Amino acid sequence: MAITSRFVTYVSGFYLKAPIYACLASHSHSPSASFSNMTVSLAALLFVTAVAVPIITALLLLSSAKKGRPGPADGCRRLPPSPPGLPLIGHLHLLGRLPHRALRSLAASHGPVMLLRLGRVPTVVASSSAAAEEAMKTRDLAFSGRPGLLMAQSLLYGGRDVGFAPYGEYWRQARRVCALHLLGPRRVASFRRVREREVAALVARVRRDAAADGEANLSDALICYSNAIISRAAFGDGDYRLDGDQGGEKLRQVVADFQELVLASPMREISPWLGWVDTLTGLESKTRCTFEALDGLLERVIADHRNRRSSGRHAVLGDGAEVADDHRDFVDVLLDVNEMDEEAGFQLETDNIKAIIMDVFAAGTDTSSTVLGWAMAELINHPHEMRKLQAEVRAAAGGAITEDHLDGMPYLKAVISETMRLHAPAALLIPRETTEDTELLGYHIPARTRVVINAWAIGRDPAAWERAEEFVPERWFAAGDALLDYSKVGQDFRSVPFGAGRRGCPGAGFAAPTMELALANMLYHFDWALPHGTGAGGDVLGTPALVDVSEVFGLSVRLKEPLILVAKPWSG
Numbered sequence: 001m002a003i004t005s006r007f008v009t010y011v012s013g014f015y016l017k018a019p020i021y022a023c024l025a026s027h028s029h030s031p032s033a034s035f036s037n038m039t040v041s042l043a044a045l046l047f048v049t050a051v052a053v054p055i056i057t058a059l060l061l062l063s064s065a066k067k068g069r070p071g072p073a074d075g076c077r078r079l080p081p082s083p084p085g086l087p088l089i090g091h092l093h094l095l096g097r098l099p100h101r102a103l104r105s106l107a108a109s110h111g112p113v114m115l116l117r118l119g120r121v122p123t124v125v126a127s128s129s130a131a132a133e134e135a136m137k138t139r140d141l142a143f144s145g146r147p148g149l150l151m152a153q154s155l156l157y158g159g160r161d162v163g164f165a166p167y168g169e170y171w172r173q174a175r176r177v178c179a180l181h182l183l184g185p186r187r188v189a190s191f192r193r194v195r196e197r198e199v200a201a202l203v204a205r206v207r208r209d210a211a212a213d214g215e216a217n218l219s220d221a222l223i224c225y226s227n228a229i230i231s232r233a234a235f236g237d238g239d240y241r242l243d244g245d246q247g248g249e250k251l252r253q254v255v256a257d258f259q260e261l262v263l264a265s266p267m268r269e270i271s272p273w274l275g276w277v278d279t280l281t282g283l284e285s286k287t288r289c290t291f292e293a294l295d296g297l298l299e300r301v302i303a304d305h306r307n308r309r310s311s312g313r314h315a316v317l318g319d320g321a322e323v324a325d326d327h328r329d330f331v332d333v334l335l336d337v338n339e340m341d342e343e344a345g346f347q348l349e350t351d352n353i354k355a356i357i358m359d360v361f362a363a364g365t366d367t368s369s370t371v372l373g374w375a376m377a378e379l380i381n382h383p384h385e386m387r388k389l390q391a392e393v394r395a396a397a398g399g400a401i402t403e404d405h406l407d408g409m410p411y412l413k414a415v416i417s418e419t420m421r422l423h424a425p426a427a428l429l430i431p432r433e434t435t436e437d438t439e440l441l442g443y444h445i446p447a448r449t450r451v452v453i454n455a456w457a458i459g460r461d462p463a464a465w466e467r468a469e470e471f472v473p474e475r476w477f478a479a480g481d482a483l484l485d486y487s488k489v490g491q492d493f494r495s496v497p498f499g500a501g502r503r504g505c506p507g508a509g510f511a512a513p514t515m516e517l518a519l520a521n522m523l524y525h526f527d528w529a530l531p532h533g534t535g536a537g538g539d540v541l542g543t544p545a546l547v548d549v550s551e552v553f554g555l556s557v558r559l560k561e562p563l564i565l566v567a568k569p570w571s572g
């Protein structure tokens with residue numbers, strides 16, 4: 001019965017939210033469309049509650065749980081151990097609302113390599129640094145596939161992006177373009193002015209909020225900051241918005257919807273005969289609305305860039321050489337690459353360009369703002385470390401912090417490394433798929449098995465880290481200077497927030513100055529505290545209240561509650 005009720009919670013947790021999503025997405029359309037969507041969604045809600053959940057529950061009750069299997073065999077080869085599962089849903093009910101935590105608990109009983117069945121999908125979960133190193137270094141090629149996730153297919157032009165593209169020639173070429181032309185060191189440096197302008201806007205916003213009522217909603221301000229940087233880098237200075245968008249709010253909502261949807265598991269992925277649930281809950285209509293809104297925007301942006309190109313108003317690369325003062329945005333670069341690489345036999349169609357830009361939004365916005373939110377929360381909860389970082393930042397500059405100051409701030413880098421060790425935003429990375437039969441820590445892993453790497457659990461592994469659950473930035477100095485440069489992905493498999501290997505994040509070098517500049521400026525310009533009477537754990541005996549570090553799981557695992565802080569301007 002307990003198992004059944006947990007499954008109902010799982011179904012309702014995701015699917016009862018879906019109708020609300022559909023209503024939100026419909027704001028970009030006519031009021032009547034919005035109303036009819038809401039009506040369909042309410043009907044769907046009633047239907048799912050009254051009919052679908054009881055049917056599925058009955059099916060589960062009719063079936064009995066399978067016994068756990070320590071190392072089932074595939075022929076004579078040993079498969080990883082599995083916990084007991086249920087018919088139909090396998091181990092889905094064990095994931096709960098915070099799958100990274102649930103998977104770590106399961107790994108404590110079943111080992112660092114487990115085999116789960118999520119609906120129909122056999123999934124291997126790697127939870128130790130040794131398993132991560134074997135998968136992303138020693139046997140990198142065999143673990144470099146991505147599963148054809150249904151939502152990614154629907155939202156990313158059938159997987160014509162980089163992050164969700166299957167391993168193969170298209171991915172290799174698109175990844176090269178991304179790593180070399182969009183996210184290489186020179187291109188990242190070319191966006192320095194964008195970052196410095198947006199960080200000045202962030203500081204001004206916090207100052208304004210603090211002057212108005214003494215408190216700043218830092219979560220909101222950080223999302224705006226990282227969205228603005230990616231928008232400017234991708235689209236340039238044009239003011240591209242969705243229809244009737246005030247202050248970019250609608251675009252922000254649609255990007256947030258996109259990020260939430262892209263890794264969602266529709267019912268039809270669990271079992272094709274449950275596909276009708278996705279229609280009734282509004283998941284399908286929300287996916288369609290979100291895709292259409294972003295596709296329409298990208299069409300306009302690309303058409304506008306093409307017009308400017310045909311009228312000669314853009315900078316171009318000469319003979320493949322970098323232009324010294326190159327301010328081209330990602331769309332310009334992708335259109336240039338398209339023309340140059342046509343001769344090299346690689347063609348980027350308009351849909352590929354749109355998919356790659358969507359990738360950059362999905363991968364680059366939420367992740368950076370989430371790390372910044374966690375860093376501020378940890379620093380508030382660790383005042384000694386906050387003062388130490390403030391001393392470093394304030395000693396380095398006599399005014400606003402620019403990118404020239406960042407190299408002289410090792411403690412800043414240690415704080416960000418430590419934040420990502422404890423709070424890898426992509427807690428389970430992006431799912432992978434084996435491209436061939438292979439092995440992991442001695443277990444046989446068949447081709448086309450889904451692979452999840454629990455970066456969150458690896459960062460907190462007590463076998464790899466002393467005081468693993470504590471925030472101790474100093475540990476990164478003991479680990480050696482080389483590891484302080486966290487943007488060099490794949491150096492230390494005890495902390496893998498960017499993944500590693502062929503599929504490792506190509507955007508770490510872009511994310512690093514974005515995060516460092518913001519954190520340094522926030523600590524330079526303000527002294528921070530929790531508003532009186534808020535936070536968790538404070539008591540009358542004088543124990544200070546702490547930021548509530550409850551999490552919510554998504555494309556990024558972020559703070560459940562918005563980070564509202566008192567910001568007191570510092571005048572030196």
Ligand code: HEM
Pocket residue numbers: 162163164175178183359360363364365367368371425426429430432497498499500501502503504505506507508510511
């Ligand atoms: C703190 C910031 C960031 C974190 C923690 C992060 C993390 C990740 C992770 C965990 C993966 C999957 C790696 C794997 O499977 O091994 C990934 C992939 C990717 N990231 Fe990032 N990322 C960040 C910022 C960015 C930025 C700023 C961009 C682009 C502007 C970006 C672009 C990508 C792309 C295109 C991929 C797909 C790579 C592939 O599949 O070949 N990321 N990222």
